[in-house]
Amino acid sequence: MIAAPDRTxxxxxxxxxxxxxxxxxxxxxxxxxxxxxxxxxxxxTEVEAYDGPNDPGSHAYRGRTLRNDVMFGPPxxxxxxxxxxxxxxxxxxxGPEGRASGVLLRAGEITEGAxxxxxxxLSARHDRELAKGPARLATALGVxxxxxxxxxxASESSPLSLLHGTPATSDQVLNGPRTGxxxxxxxxxxxxxxxxxxxxxxxxxxxxRRRRT
DNA sequence: ATACTGATAGCCT
DNA sequence: GGCTATCAGTATG
Numbered sequence: 001m002i003a004a005p006d007r008t009x010x011x012x013x014x015x016x017x018x019x020x021x022x023x024x025x026x027x028x029x030x031x032x033x034x035x036x037x038x039x040x041x042x043x044x045t046e047v048e049a050y051d052g053p054n055d056p057g058s059h060a061y062r063g064r065t066l067r068n069d070v071m072f073g074p075p076x077x078x079x080x081x082x083x084x085x086x087x088x089x090x091x092x093x094x095g096p097e098g099r100a101s102g103v104l105l106r107a108g109e110i111t112e113g114a115x116x117x118x119x120x121x122l123s124a125r126h127d128r129e130l131a132k133g134p135a136r137l138a139t140a141l142g143v144x145x146x147x148x149x150x151x152x153x154a155s156e157s158s159p160l161s162l163l164h165g166t167p168a169t170s171d172q173v174l175n176g177p178r179t180g181x182x183x184x185x186x187x188x189x190x191x192x193x194x195x196x197x198x199x200x201x202x203x204x205x206x207x208x209r210r211r212r213t
Numbered sequence: 214a215t216a217c218t219g220a221t222a223g224c225c226t
Numbered sequence: 227g228g229c230t231a232t233c234a235g236t237a238t239g
Binding site for chain 1 (some may be wrong): 229230231232233234236
Binding site (some may be wrong): 057062065066067081082083085086087138146207 | 215217218220221222223224225226
């Protein structure tokens with residue numbers, strides 16, 4: 001028999017650990033997004049770690065700015081950024097405070113509120129594609145910069161909350177190079193995912209773009 | 214299934 | 227001015 005997922009929120013202490021410890025521990029956890037259209041729940045299946053000022057792939061690498069300010073604050077809060085002129089992506093700040101490390105939420109399985117998520121992701125041909133990729137995940141959940149700095153340790157009824165769920169066991173977790181990070185030729189195998197899960201996004205190496213004329 | 218390309222605007226040098 | 231923690235559409239095996 002299978003135990004029901006634990007619906008208590010993760011605590012501040014959960015996030016107040018080194019990012020490489022937190023990242024794999026997030027797999028199988030449940031993100032609840034409360035919207036005017038109803039709640040959406042997502043079981044995390046793929047994440048990526050970014051280790052602050054020592055990590056050239058991190059938005060915090062070149063210091064504190066208006067955009068990345070939340071990353072330099074306390075752990076357990078949400079950092080949302082806008083990229084490629086069209087998309088949003090969300091991260092969870094990890095400890096210790098001031099290190100500016102975080103976990104990018106890359107993919108997950110919608111376990112509740114799929115009807116609401118489908119309306120935001122009209123191009124998805126299958127439910128497993130609703131949140132397959134970081135920008136798709138944010139779109140499906142209706143997450144944008146207005147949620148930057150939101151507390152993920154708040155109650156289930158707040159705009160965003162991360163519940164214990166059913167954590168993946170270590171034998172279910174694989175790791176490998178991060179997706180699309182410039183200069184990260186596998187030196188940092190900091191992408192973590194649940195083995196064989198159909199909602200995990202395909203790996204893409206960083207592709208340098210040629211300047212258009 | 215994989216491979217390539219254009220779209221788009223904020224961010225940082 | 228160059229770059230980007232991406233996606234959707236199209237082409238091809």
